[in-house]
Amino acid sequence: xxxxxxxxxxxxxxxxxxxxxxxxxxxxxxxxxxxxxxxxxxxxxxxxxxxxxxxxxxxxxxxxxxxxxxxxxxxxxxxxxxxxxxxxxxxxxxxxxxxxxxxxxxxxxxxxxxxxxxxxxxxxxxxxxxxxxxxxxxxxxxxxxxxxxxxxxxxxxxxxxxxxxxxxxxxxxxxxxxxxxxxxxxxxxxxx
Ligand code: ADP
Numbered sequence: 063x064x065x066x067x068x069x070x071x072x073x074x075x076x077x078x079x080x081x082x083x084x085x086x087x088x089x090x091x092x093x094x095x096x097x098x099x100x101x102x103x104x105x106x107x108x109x110x111x112x113x114x115x116x117x118x119x120x121x122x123x124x125x126x127x128x129x130x131x132x133x134x135x136x137x138x139x140x141x142x143x144x145x146x147x148x149x150x151x152x153x154x155x156x157x158x159x160x161x162x163x164x165x166x167x168x169x170x171x172x173x174x175x176x177x178x179x180x181x182x183x184x185x186x187x188x189x190x191x192x193x194x195x196x197x198x199x200x201x202x203x204x205x206x207x208x209x210x211x212x213x214x215x216x217x218x219x220x221x222x223x224x225x226x227x228x229x230x231x232x233x234x235x236x237x238x239x240x241x242x243x244x245x246x247x248x249x250x251x252x253x254x
Pocket of ligand 1 (some may be wrong): 098
């Protein structure tokens with residue numbers, strides 16, 4: 063299998079690049095943010111629990127997210143590989159993912175991070191909030207909180223993958239095509 067993690071702060075363009083990457087590398091897209099929003103749209107108990115955290119810009123508890131990922135794996139048994147978008151977001155999630163992939167006799171092939179400055183992120187998210195219908199994108203305080211949570215809880219995940227030399231980062235500012243080319247180059251470097 064070929065398993066890729068697309069890493070980066072909220073608003074760094076992971077969703078946009080994911081659509082192009084799943085097509086090029088024929089991967090199954092696993093976005094925990096999208097899965098959580100689907101749960102909310104269906105008013106499930108999991109969705110209702112998650113919403114209370116998401117609206118405040120906090121992370122949903124690890125066990126909730128990990129359980130959801132495990133279910134998703136069960137539904138996509140024949141996948142050639144996965145593209146993880148917005149997951150893992152904590153070191154505990156990264157460890158759990160290693161274990162889940164171990165059971166499938168596979169592992170993470172590469173992690174590519176998109177680097178974008180905080181001011182650019184806030185600008186992009188407020189702009190997205192005008193049309194996305196996402197309540198967490200309309201309030202600057204919630205956006206800044208998400209960025210603070212990223213620095214504190216998610217950024218350390220990069221160390222987990224640097225230790226095993228799977229981590230690469232690229233500049234997440236420029237045109238969608240320029241960034242896509244840089245991401246593909248970083249992936250190909252790791253696959254050599
Ligand atoms: P963004 O990257 O723009 O913040 P996402 O759609 O990835 O958007 O996530 C939206 C929200 O969903 C996060 O702020 C968080 O509350 C929750 N969330 C998504 N993925 C995870 C995860 N892996 N662990 C914990 N919470 C998550």
